[in-house]
Amino acid sequence: MVIYVSGSFLLLVDLETALRYETGFGQLSFRVNASYLAERINEQNPKAGLPIENAAGSVTYPRVRANFSTSYNYNDLTASLNSNYVGSSTFDKTRSDEYYPSAFANKVGSYTSHNLQINYQWLDSLSMYLGVNNLTDKRPPRLPGLNQGSL
Numbered sequence: 001m002v003i004y005v006s007g008s009f010l011l012l013v014d015l016e017t018a019l020r021y022e023t024g025f026g027q028l029s030f031r032v033n034a035s036y037l038a039e040r041i042n043e044q045n046p047k048a049g050l051p052i053e054n055a056a057g058s059v060t061y062p063r064v065r066a067n068f069s070t071s072y073n074y075n076d077l078t079a080s081l082n083s084n085y086v087g088s089s090t091f092d093k094t095r096s097d098e099y100y101p102s103a104f105a106n107k108v109g110s111y112t113s114h115n116l117q118i119n120y121q122w123l124d125s126l127s128m129y130l131g132v133n134n135l136t137d138k139r140p141p142r143l144p145g146l147n148q149g150s151l
Helices: none
Strands: 002-005 008-023 026-042 064-074 077-086 111-123 126-132
Touching: none
Parallel strands: none
Antiparallel strands: 002 008, 008 026, 026 064, 064 077, 077 111, 111 126
16 A cells, blocks of 8 residues: 655555454454564655655664454453554664664664453443553663653
8 A cells, every 4th residue: 555645755655454253152353463564764855965864763663563362252251362463673674773772772662561351231221341551561672862661
């Protein structure tokens, strides 16, 4: 998929697939969404002669993102587990790796989080919901000089 918007364009490959399986004791569902960002070009002023850079693979625009979800439904009970993946990236594509401390090396590692939800439908207009976000309490990679927790 190629998207052009006011001096910007994206070259994006997207994949989505889903499977639902009926059993004698409920229904199992699986869904995968994944995308690969090949190019993310933003040219503010073409006449200025500034270099055009591909932001794909930077910390703001990681190349790979994916979501996997599975759910189980039996009568009025639904349980779901969602896993979200953000691929590794380069922290600052305008700097060389030597600019940063060797432990960091201008790279941001991949990150996966898992969320669990349970829902029980008591009546048509009343349900009870319980959810735990970031089930494993895994923190995103640390980034130098930035507030933490926003990947």
